[in-house]
Amino acid sequence: MAAFVFYLFAAAAVLGAAMCVLQRNPVASAMWLMSTMFSLAAIFILLGAELIGILQVLVYVGAILVVFLFVIMLLNVARTSSDLRGPASLGATVVVAGLLVVELAALWQYTPRRLAADIAQAPAFADPARVFAAGAAARQATAAQGVVGALAAPLFQTYLVPFEVTSVLLLAAIIGAVVLAKRNI
Amino acid sequence: MPENTFLGPSLALSAILFSLGVAGVLLRRNAIVLFMCVELMLNAVNLAFIALAQFHGAGGQIMVLFVMTVAAAEAAVGLAIILAIFRHTQSVDLQNINLLRG
């Protein structure tokens, strides 16, 4: 059952991504991208990251993609003729991206056991249950504190520094966006 | 340990989506679409994080949170830049944006 759901959404995600790449209308591309993101959100939930799945929909689809659409509309570039590159580029794309996917997709062979074997100091100790103690602890924390609580605690304790950095990052982005986009400063 | 972690399939899907994003960057000339493809790549990476977070705890998920923030920040700045260039060239087609070369 879980497998069926996973592969269904996986197929949807790939289809959405492919259409996003191939659709000549930017608005259509954005829509297809949206579908991919939805599919991914579903997969996140399936993989036990419920909060992230929801945030995915909220932040990505609800905020970021909307901004994209907004800019597309603002600039009124939707009706331009196809911006797909010519056949030479297509060939290069197929070759390069093909090689890339071949190299990266080699990761499909990973099973938990193999991952455990990679991480463990010696093959004899490659027991997933022991190697992945942190994962199990996190699941227990989720069970005990709920999906938000399980993430909130580390976010504001262990990951306090990066969290603060993101605030500065957002500040910089805001200043930058204002400086660049405002008509008169 | 959950029954079905989909580790391998998730990583493979992540790779495929990433590569599709890369292909989009290669194929498209519209700066906005290009940037959307980059977002697709980030999403693919997020999937990898989530898949791996099943084994290593909250770090992966928190990382995805940060990535989303970064994506938002990039989107803000990136779209501002695209607006700026549009003011000069009245186009977001990268083929027309090659004053700097050589």
Next chain:
Amino acid sequence: MTRLDLSTPLGLTLALLPEIVLSAWALVVLLVVSWRHRSAEDSRLAGWLSFAGVAVSAAALAALWVNGVTSDGLAQMVALDPFRYGVAAVALLSAGATILLSLGYLERERLLAPEYYPLVLLATAGMMFLGGAEDLIVLFLGLELMSVSVYVLAGFNRANAFSAEAALKYFLIGAFASGFLLYGIALVYGATGTTNLSLGGAQLAGKPLGLMASLGLGLLLIGFGFKVAAVPFHMWAPDVYDGSPTPVTGFMATGVKAAAFAALVRVLMETFPAAASTWQPIVAGLAIASMVLGNLVALTQRSIKRLLAYSSIAHAGYLLAAVWPGTPVGAGAVLLYLVAYSLTTLAAFGLLAWLGRNGERDVTLNDIAGLAATRPGIAFGLTVCMLSLLGFPGTFGFIGKWYIISALVAEGQYALPVIVVLTSVVSAGYYLPIVMAMYMRPAPSADRYSAVRLAPTAAGAIAVAVAAVLLFGVWPAGVLDLAGQSGRTLTQTGVPIAGP
């Protein structure tokens, strides 16, 4: 030797004091400029305020460094070692010089938006996080903070199509490259179960690298390759350097590069020391390609700014060569070379910014012909810079190059140093014509540059940089020691966490 416990709020605050000061100071400046952002005076005020921020941050940094602050136990998130301090110092140096150079430049080019300075401060904070990151998450966020700010700075001259194009190219390819880096982080995280560099290194030690870790390493190298503008990930660099306002170019060529190199060295030396046999050939390949291509293409450039852009690619090659050994000496060499290169490049871009008017893209060799006759000081300064970039004895650049060669040879590596020196010889083919044009060719018109005045701040900054280039060229003992000590701190610390 002071130890700080990073798990306490106080410890963490103290450890991050320079970054915190800088970020907070950026906010203060922002507050000030939100009331005053109209006139040239306002811009200048913001500039001086920001410079003060850099100075205060530098003071905080010095306090950490002088007291030899280290972490009590495992360093989480940020490192507490002289290497971080050294890199932060380079970043602050770069920021301070950029601010000083910008003071006059922005007025001349009518770029009066005072937000420029907070952005410089934030970018610098990003550099310091990037260079000091002990955790891949902080590394990524620092990188993004820096990048986002610098994207904006590159496009800061909104009236200029070149500037906008530079920003767009930088941004698009930068975001694209961030995807690779992030993917690498994800895989390293998956393969080690941690994002901490030292812990990850402990995890990977003592056994062959698995597929996931290998791919993670490769993807990280790709991401860093972009940031340091190594061939073949360099293509953005000439265009972006060329199109950006010149002080920003100097900032990018020094601070950004320094932080990225520091992070690269830290990742390779703390997380992947065991995989040296895997990454060394790649680093060597990138280094060779960068040295060769950067120097060869620079030969064909007429515009000095673009020439320096290609030369910076070549210097990235030299720095990558210094990364190759993965030893403390190598790390020291990277640091020292960064200092030498930054001083020189800042001075060079500063002089170039002064020479150019109305968008200095077009300053060519012909334009500076006979400069020595009308402006001997400028000519002398630029000559020193060129010689230092060339790696000529008596200048700091030579000490840097010599340190790199030392670090390589110490590991029994001879091919790379030979390529370093041979490509340096090629580089003489474009550095010398600049000197030649200034001193040995007649001026097209006597008053070509006689009317222009260098802003005193910029002049001061350049003079200090040139003097430092010469001083450290002759008396390098102090900086050499400092760089050597900093390099030695970059050894693997920490303990394995997973598995008995």
Next chain:
Amino acid sequence: MHLTHMVWLAVALPVAGFLVNGALALWRPQAKTAVSVVGAGVLLAAFVVALGVFAGLSNDPSQAPVIVRLWSWLPVGRLKVDFAFQVDQLAAVMLLIVTGVSSLIHLFSIGYMREDPGYARYFSYLNLFVVFMLVLVLGSNFPVLFIGWEGVGLCSYLLIGFWFSDKVNADAGKKAFIMNRIGDFGFLVATFFIWRAFGNLDFAYVSEHAATTLAPGGAVVTAITLFLFLGCTGKSAQIPLYTWLPDAMAGPTPVSALIHAATMVTAGVYLVARTNVLFAMAPVSSAVVAGIGAVTALFAATIGLRQYDIKKVLAYSTVSQLGYMFLGAGTGAYASGIFHLATHAFFKALLFLGSGNVIHAMHQAYHATHSHEDAQDMRNMGGLRQYTPVTFWLMLIATLAIAGIPPFAGFFSKDEILAAAFARGADAPVYYVFYGMGVLAALLTAFYMARLMAMTFFGENRTGERERAHLHEAPWIMTGPLVVLGVLSVIGGAINLPPFIGGHAALEHWLEPVLEPGLRFSHLAMPTGSAEYVLVGAAVAIGVIGLWLGFRVTLGRSIPVARAAPPDRGFARVLSRKYYVDELYDALVVRPLVWLSRVVLWRGVDQRVVDGAAVNGAAVVSRLAGGGLRLLQTGQVGVYVVLFLVGAVWILRAVMR
């Protein structure tokens, strides 16, 4: 203080003369009287010193060479080359000849060069020449000898090109120097061989240790002597390096007499005699020396037959006579070689100075009438007997001497050489051939000398109607030295009268201490009794026949003046063009060398290959490569991304392996 130790004074005096005259030449060229007094005075004084040295040596019962060390010149480790003079019997003879003949010629020059604007310069050069010539004959080791050896070449160069404004003269000087240098190459290599073999460069050491150090007839000694002889061929104008000497006649005539007849050109003979032990140990080399000498004697004599320039005839005659000396030296009759050297110095100097008088007279005549005829061409002379009687008689004496008519000096010396060659034929039959060539050369010598005399002094005068009135004998300062030389040409044979007419072979005995080491290796059984008389008779007969034929052939037909003379044809043309040897050298050596240097080495290797292809080529290739790579930088983000991904794929490939 032994008298022989004063020998340095003989060198120092001309040095002083050179310096004084040189200074005068630069700053007071008009002070001709001072120049004359200094120039000739130092030589006369040097001659007196030479006499003293000679006396000192002859009073020395030990007969051992006296080494006068002046200073340490090249001390390097075991190499200890002192600037030292060696006074022994051979050196003493040469010292006397050089200072004596030089004194006479200096005196002669006072008259001959009187009108020349470069008078002071001339005397300074001439003094300098004497300095080097004395260093040459006195040097106690090879390097010091080499100072003189090269120094006389330098002076020869300077004096041949004395009238340097004329390109021909300057060319001749240069040619002399360079040809000498080719010889010097041989000398140097020989020196290196000697150093390697002996570890010492002193003559005394080499003479003493040669027998124990080297294998007789071995490769080393043969190589040493052949290279030495190469040096001699350059200095003494032997085949193949003789062509400079006829050209050297471009210099002032007294110079020809002094340098190119009496002294410098005989240095090669002196060197062979000086290193006689080495040559004696190398029979092959000796045969080469003798053979080259004989061939040169004959070859040069044939060329002398068809020359019209009076000095050219004498020049080829000199080459020929030098060939005789080498024939003698190569035969092992070193004393005979030196003997002929001495007599030749007398009569050839006389001939040259006599020709100088003739030229002087001719020149004065043409000068007075502003005519541009050639004052040295014998076709413009004729019948000068009546205008320059003193010169005529003196030159006649010299002619008889060179033709080998007894009892003149040349007869004895030449006869000894021929006899020695004949005697050597008993051991090595090839010497009979040399002997035959020598005899034939003697015939030709007599012939061309008779031709010279006939064309110059006999028959009708062809100088020109107007000019005839201006032909005069030279002043006493010029004829005076000639008279002295004339006397010496007559009685010079006395210094080494052979036993068969009751002499004691004085010179031979005198030289014995020096030549003894060589004689130990190659003893020469001179013919005695009837064989000796037959040889002597044949020699005299040859001389007489040659003279008779010469006068007869020359006076038997009318001689057109130079201007109107038809070009020679056939073999005569070959002779008058000197067998085209100069042209041959030019075509085979000079031109190819210049072509090689200019076209192949400079334009080809240097400019095209090294500089063009390698050095600038590297720069061009770098620039082209840069330009090519630059084409990638299209400004198109798409291209940048493709390249980025190529790199990415490569890196991922590399990490996965």
Next chain:
Amino acid sequence: MTSFLDSIGYGRWILHVLLLLPVVGVVPVLLGREAWAKWTALVVTLAEFVLSVGLWWSLIPGLGDMQLVTNAVWIREWGIAYRVGIDGISMVMVLLTTSLMPLSVLASWRYITSRERGFYALMLTLLTGLLGVFIALDMFLFYVFFEVMLIPMYFIIGVWGGTNRLYAAIKFFIYTMAGSLLMLVAIVALVWRVRAVTGQMSFSYSYLLEHASAAGAAAPWLFAAFALAFAIKVPIFPFHTWLPDAHVEAPTAGSVLLASVMLKIGTYGFLRFAVPFFPQVALSPAVSRLMVALAVIGIIYGALVALVQPDFKKLVAYSSVSHLGFVMLGIWGMTLQSVQGALMVMISHGFSTGALFLLIGMLYERRHTRLIADYGGLARVVPVFSLILTLVALSSIGLPGLNGFVGEFLVLLGSFAAYPWATGIATTGVIFAAAYLLWAIQRLIYNRLDDRENEHLRDLSFRELAVLVPLVVGIVWLGLYPRPVLTRMEPASRKFVEAVMPGSTPAATLGATAAIPGSGR
């Protein structure tokens, strides 16, 4: 003399003062008036010369070691120090440099008419660089001086040079730098290899020399790098093509210093560093044969190409290639005689070629052409000039009794034992030398005075004579009485020969008749 020098502590300060004085002199040159620059430079260089003369007496006779050694820490951690000192060889080179420097300044008196301050400041800087190379005993210090002197020369050629000066300057610079940078790698490599063996890091010359065997298998490569750097500097065929360009385009003083001193740095480097560090490599049959062959090619090739040069300065430049070939041959002849000879050639080439360049410069100042074809018959117009030119040319030809002969003769004599064939071929160089110089002399000062422009040339002025006469005196003195110089250099030469060829005292290489190929025994 010696006691006087001791009483003023001469040996303690002289080397530092020699290095420092010119640099200090730069300040008044730059700050003073334009017209004073040359006077200041003259005073400084003369003072430098006077001070340096004392070195002649300050060496311990018979001692081949480094003397007057100073050792002051510079970069402690890397074993780099300010180490200076001299032996007989460097002392003579220092004296050569200091004696030619005032002459070069005087020769520039009227030649340099623009930017005089800059010119004389560069000359003084160059002086420091040149002296530094000869007295540095630390490889780092040596390298710094070795490269630093490029800059003044680069500017001297590039700013005050002839029409093609830019090309010449950059070619000179890049060519030299290419070699020296590889040497830098080799120096560092040697240091690290020594450190790996002894555990101590030091750039000290003597320390590295002592432990150079640590180079091990890398020795051939290290030697190659050293050799390349010095070969370019010498220059050895085929690395010589920068030389004619640089010489011709440089102003007189530049040419003089380039030829007389800078080329010697290459051969000095071979003597001091390349060969002593790696004797097994340097003296291996293959390398020896190669170097000797290149030396001989240089001798013949340089002479032949000089023969056909239309430009007199270029002719002299190529003649340098030929002369330096003798030096190389002498070094590889590896006997006391040949090494001493090589040093003598270095010195006398400095005098003769320096004088030739000065003479050309004087001619050029008058007529502004260096083409031989533009002259002819000068001996009538400028007799003193012609006399000195002839004398100097004869010294360059190697006329015995003048300085050129001493070195060449010793080189050939000493090398003959080891390389009879090569030496024999090299000896033919004496023929070609006579050919090209005499031909040139003839076309310059003899022949007919064709060109009316040459009719009214001034003869040498007092200043010009003051420049030339010291050289002429040196030429004659060294030719007739080289003993003082030879004996001062001998201990160091002996040390060199014995160090690189252990067990081969000069005596052992002599008297070996049986070793002669084809010996008839």
